[in-house]
Amino acid sequence: MSYDATYTKELPLVPERSSFPELDEVVFKPTETKPTRAWYIAFIISSTALLIGALSLGYTLYYGIGMWGNNNTVGWGFDIINFVFWIGIGHAGTLISAILYLFRQKWRTGIARFAEAMTIFAVMTAGIFPLIHVGRPWLAGYLFPYPNQHNVWVNFNSPLLWDVFAVSTYFIISFLFWGLGLIPDIANLRSRTKSGIKKFFYTILSFGWRNSNRHWQHYERAYLLLAGLSTPLVLSVHTIVSFDFAVSVLPGWHTTIFPPYFVAGAIFSGFGMVATVLIVLRKVFDLKHIITIDHLEKMNKILLLTGTIVGYAYAMEFFTAWYSGYQFEQFVFINRAFGPYAWAYWIMIACNVGFPQLFWFKKIRRSIPVMMIIVILVNVGMWFERFVIIVTSLHRDFLPSSWAMYIPTWYDAGIFLGSFGMFFTLVLLFVKLLPSISLTELKAVTENAQPKNH
């Protein structure tokens, strides 16, 4: 390929021309140095949050779900809201690492590893909620189909059971994908490290990687296969999560638009969370030349797209309610926008549909402070989306005699806080222990990494 004056040259993915050892230094620095003061403060905060969550959960496990705000009318509250929220967060990682990989979107390399780690942690956090939301968590094993002397089988008609499979599959595939991608980098770390303990663990985790040609061949093949396997999961997991609602008879839940709407929402919220953390990370670990403003701008474009899709879905729900002529559906949506939880609805609309529209402006797309505010609002908005869907649909359904209000308790809040604590504790441990940027892939996209013309 030769340069032609008529083509605009694509901006380099790693702008400053760095040598490979320099890149090694930058990427591995967090894993090879003592934690900074900032890291400790962050870790203390997040692990305190985790502890608060654990205590709230402990009380709940001891006394029962009654510690929460859930009631007979609103059977699900923060528990399932948090579950859907965290599962959604995970989706961005898979999208970035798998789908963008398949589409050869090379810009992803800077953020893929990190996004994928977030997927794993988000799914781990999410996975706690279906377990603890049941009344008798010690019997949660009943949800798995295993042969037993009672000859009782699970109910394959239930979307909750599909959830069990969808989420566990998602976790396993994502974990393998992430783990596989880490191997060459860990091998690199193994070779660099001088600490005995580190060497021991990195040796185990690098599975005897010797950078041989054969290894690379197998690695590339396996990575491609796992990317292929992960790709449908981006669509399927949140589709199935949306079935929890769409399969029911409840107005406001019983909607065919839910699967695409949920998937778009998941990617939206996932990018929101990835962006939130990356903005901090690139600053703290001085990775601005690797995770560039261009990366962030591209992510903001995706936020704009998915946010608009979500906004379309909100509008379509109202249209369908009106067009169906079905009074229960109509009531639910009017109640959403003007009922007692209208404040939640309008927070959702403003955060998910309103603010991301600012990303039409290039200046805003490339402004770190504005971006930071918007992506945080996206996170807030997407949490409220689940709140709106779950609580407002349940609290006023068919028979007015059963209408009720849902008021979360401190225990709900504690567990919610704990979920963030868990997520960020894991993130913090990750950035200290493992390379948070896929160095091998990064090196492949630096300028002149694949030399030509000679």
Next chain:
Amino acid sequence: MLSEENLPENIEENSSNFKDIFRELHSDKEFNHLYNEALEKRAPLDKNFSRRKFLALLGISAAFAATGCSNYRDKGNIVPYNKKPSEITIGNPVFYASTCNVCSNSCGILIKTREGRPIKIDGNPDHPINSGKICTTGQLSILSLYNPQRIKEPIFNNTQISWQEADKNIIQTLIKTTENGKEIALITNGITSPTYKKLIEGFIKTFPYTKIYSYEITGYTNKINAFKKTYGRESLPSEDFENAKIIVSFECDFLNNYPNKLSVLNKFSKNREIIEKENFNRTYCFESTPTVTGINSDYRIVLRSDILEEFICCLINEFHTVKKLSEYAKNISVINLFSKYILSDFILKNNLSKNVIDNLINDLSNNTGKSLILGGIQLSESTQILIFFLNKILENDKLYSKDKEIKCQYPLIKKADFNNLVEKINNDKIGVLTHIDTNPVYHFNGIFDYIKAIEKVPLVITLTEFESETSAQSHYTLPINNYLESWGDYNYVTGIYSLQQPVISPIYNTRQKEEILLTWIEGTHQNNSYLRYLKNNWEKNLLPAFGFPFDFKSFWINSLNAGVVKTNEKINFTGEFKIEPSELSNKPTSVTTNDYVLIIKENPFLLDGKYANNGWLQEIPHPISKIVWDNYATISPSAAKNLSLNTGDIIEIKKSGKSIKIPVLIQPGNADKVISVELGYGRTKAGIIGSFIGTNPICLLNADKDDLIIKDIEIVKTGNTYELVSTQEHYSLEKYKDIPIKRNIIYEFELDEYRKNHDLINSKEVEGINLKTFPSVNQPHKYDELKWGMAIDLNKCIGCGACAAACNIENNIPMVGKEQVKLNREMMWIRIDRYYTGDINNPSISLQPVLCQHCDLAPCENVCPVAATTHSTEGINGMAYNRCVGTRYCSNNCPYKVRRFNFFDFRDNFKEGFLYSEPLKQLSNPEVTVRSRGVMEKCTFCLQRIMNARDNAVKENRKIEGTDVVTACQEACPTNAIIFGNINDTNSDLNKYRNHKLGYTLLEEIKVKPNITYIAKLRNNH
């Protein structure tokens, strides 16, 4: 590792190594020597575990662990009968007939006992009054028997004493008091037992200075006195509700509180029949606050309670002067008396609907002798006399039974009499004051300063089951038997005697109240003395009087078995009106007061407050307001607006220097400027369950007046608020009031409209779609043999809550407490929804009992991931509690929200494990699982009863029939509004309802195919 060199030293520690055995085999002498030496030393030492020892310990600890962990659910011992009582077959219930003692109605009951424990109270089907039904309070009164807070031993000034000591001291004092010529006052409830009455007469004979003060705070005392003045009988007429074409109620909640209430309900419901004949009476109800009667009336007219009397006078004037209906029409004095009460003026002045009043006048004048006009307990004696007079004018006393009456064995006292008692106490004329199962301190302290008075009495005795305000002020508190541990006989209606027998021996060291009195009379205590006294009275006095030719022993045993004795006793009611028209004095001058009026109402469940300590009764939602665990002051929406009050704001109600503070409830359909407060709340000494709940309004009553209507009260907003908890209406009434109709949840038609067009429901379309014929995409399941279904006739349902009570007891449903109801976590499997529709100031009020609808295509079933809720082949939506993990998905997907989740172990959570305390645990029905924490539950169509019926059918070698099963709610429903049976049996009663033109299922359009058919309510309007 063992090596040759270190072997001698280490042999102790490494004893039974395989190498040792190897050596042994080779008979190494040195080794053997060392080995034996080591063996001797080793035994106590054993520092290291050998493999065998380890395995042995592992084995035994595994065994210990297994024993320790297993059987964690069943910690009790199961002890077999050494000698099996002849009447008990383990696993089978035994039923005993007895008599309910909750109110003076004395209904016949059938007590279900399992292995000697009474577990449920039902009506005695052979009893002519209540014919197999029993009210909410009656059913739940069984809780009192097992209540852990019962008084267990006699108490003297807060110290436990023996019965002997108590007897000795009390008898001495009684004798001394009699010698001193001071009065012995016995304060008791209304007396309906002939033998008890005889006993009391015996008491008076022994202690001649005894006076009886028998009172009923929620009784028809004024009506009795009015009847005495008008017809000369100290009783109440037995009114023929079945043949009454027109019933007019003036503040009379006859569907809730009335003599022979269950018989009234039964007869009233016979006039709401739509299956074979459309037999409807017409009911007008004039009231200030919605009551059960009001909301079930064809016309409910909101009228201030204080002008009722004037209205009655207008009606009298209208009928006898204008319409000249009666013989009194010519009596000038009567004309003069009433001529100033002009009905049309009254209508104008009070904004009544002229149409409705015209209809009332026409109906009453066209149905002379076939209508009933009733006045409630709130009305004064003079108003009751006017009502009797009005009935007389309309010849309605033809409906009063000629040979039967509702008896009052002992005259009831008025407030004035009680005032006399207090005065006597203050003048030191009372020597002994005995409260027999009554609570006058709670009832009257506010009016008469009773506590201060009784401090002066030398000896105050209270006979009671539970600690009460009165027992706290007494010297002696003597614990009495629950009525399920007692003997007795009751005669409430002429010719009907109910017998009471104990079904369990006294749980604590208690005595029957009659036995205590008998001991005082006889001077010594003998076990079962009252039983002997009772039998003796029947053998010597009653049986000969009835002229029965039976041998006493067999008569007694047969009668106990039946629970009821019917005799030929008759009264001779002539219908002669004894009062001179000129004596209809004390009529109101035209009242134009614009002040607030307070009316004190009876609570449907707690009665006079005696049952305030019954958590189940506290938790059954109020039939109208749906509020639990509280009373409140009702206020009309417009008055609330004027005073800028909201539900929950505390107001102070003041009347002549006394005041109460109480939260208000905005009650649609309440008369303007009328406040109503219910009795039975505000107990201060009612145990951990009943104390400090609500407010007692009695103190506002005037000591000399005998009505419960207090005029000219002052209302002050205090600015404080209090949370009233209701099971419904967590939303704005005004905004959503038409939803039940728009959503086709309830249908209400006028009878005439229905007569013209039977297809009112079938032809109804929503957005051009007929809900009934609109097809479903789902294939229905097939039910070949049997399919259970239920119909609920909303024409008959009055919303009394008896079904919920029965369900609670039958299915071991715990009470959860106000806090949990507030969070919407009430556990009752059947609820009665109440909807206000139309004008908020005078709404139409509809009821609808909702329980699990057992849908053919139940949406709860397909979403349960563990298949814990599944459909049976007989159409029952079942719950496998031990499979349920508690995802609550089923409840979310239930369109009727009938599922109930155990958010806690509610038995443990409620009042710190109150429900787990002994002996309350004994109350559980052993046929129904007690659900653990984290499990979903709901109505099962009384599966245990179906299983029993099937067992019986198998025993009899036949197939089970739909009619074999009666669900608990159906059994309890006093108006027979609930019908249960086999849908596949085309001839069943159930199918008559299912296929009825007025039948509909709830939320037809979601096509879940529920199996509960509702029959739309018809109102017999013009």
